Amino acid sequence: GNDDTAEPVPASSSGSDHRSRTSSASSSTEVPPFRTNPHAGVRKVHLTGNYIAEWSEICRIGRVFPQLETLVLADCPLRSLKPTDAEGNNENAEESHKYFPNLKLLNLSNAKIDSWEDIDRLSSFPALNNVRLQYWPLWSRTDSMTEHERRQLLIARLPNISILNGGDTIGAVEREDAERSFIRHYLDKPETERPPRYYELVGVHGKLDPLVNIDLRPERKVKVRFTFEDKTVERTVDVNRTVSDLKSRLERLFEVPASRMRLYYVDQDLRDLGVEEMKYPTKVLYSYNIRSGDEIIIERKVKS
Secondary structure, three states, rough: OOOOHHHHOOOOOOOEEOOOOOOOOOOOOEEEEEEEOOOOOOOOOOOOOOOOHHHHHHHHHHHHHHOOEEEEOOOOOOOOOEEHHHHEEEEEOOOOOOOOOOOOOOOOOOOOOOHHHHHHOOOOOOOOEEEEOOOOOHHHHHOOOOOOHHHHHHHHHHHOOOEEEOHHHHHHHHHHHHHHHHHHHOOOHHHOOOOHHHHHHHHHHHOOOOOOOHHHOOEEEEEEEEEEEEEEEEEEEEEOOOOHHHHHHHHHHHOOOHHHHEEEEEOHHHHHHEEEEEOOOEEHHHHHHHOEEEEEEEEOOOOO
16 A cells, blocks of 8 residues: 555564665565654564664664664674764764664674774663674774673673673673673773773772782692602692602602502691591592692502
8 A cells, every 4th residue: 555654564574675675564565765654563673784884874774663672783884873964963862772762682793883982872772681792893902801801891881781692691690790890990990991880880889999810720730849758859740640640750759669659648738637648549639739839748558
């Protein structure tokens, strides 16, 4: 019919190219120019790989499809979520999300976005809870960060997002950890670089002390004193070896056959508690929590 508003549009409608058509009940129906009445039925629009660089073009889609819940803009060279009008003036801040009151999922993978301000704009979309933000120029600028640190900064900046780049729902513990490391990240930055979100989170968690960087990984190579009768030798030991590996190494050092050897581990901090016999040949040395400075005493088994 001529009345475009009456056209039934299925909920899963996906417009492969927003200029040409969205699949509606009669697939031949051209999408009218954008001065059109809103289509209430459309919930999903896929525009993967379209050459759209300006967010104002995306805003038009929001105007036409006010019920939109899913918008896939993967591989679109969008430079920002800040809409500009035809003259290149920035429109007001609300414009970014104004036309997307129901948008829940937004895929912006491979966009050309290069600013944290655009992340903050995402936090203003009222219903948005699922975003994909991989492969942006912004991330190659933050190369010094691990994937995990970057994820934490994003979670902290996006309080309403529950799924980030696919995967599991962000739980309360992950969010709190992220918010705390976000505060710490900006603690040692000049005030001019701190985003508004920093002050919001300090309001929630308080000012945190910087984390002392403690490496909790066990040492792999440790220096241990070996004592046999009246001879003491210091050697470096790989804690991933087993007790029987150690015995065959000590065999050459002290000329005692491994089969005749008893080993006793002395923890430098727990000397008063006596020694622990290392009697299981397949036990890995790190399971004794051996650290540099500890001692191992070798005794020759008496022939019974």
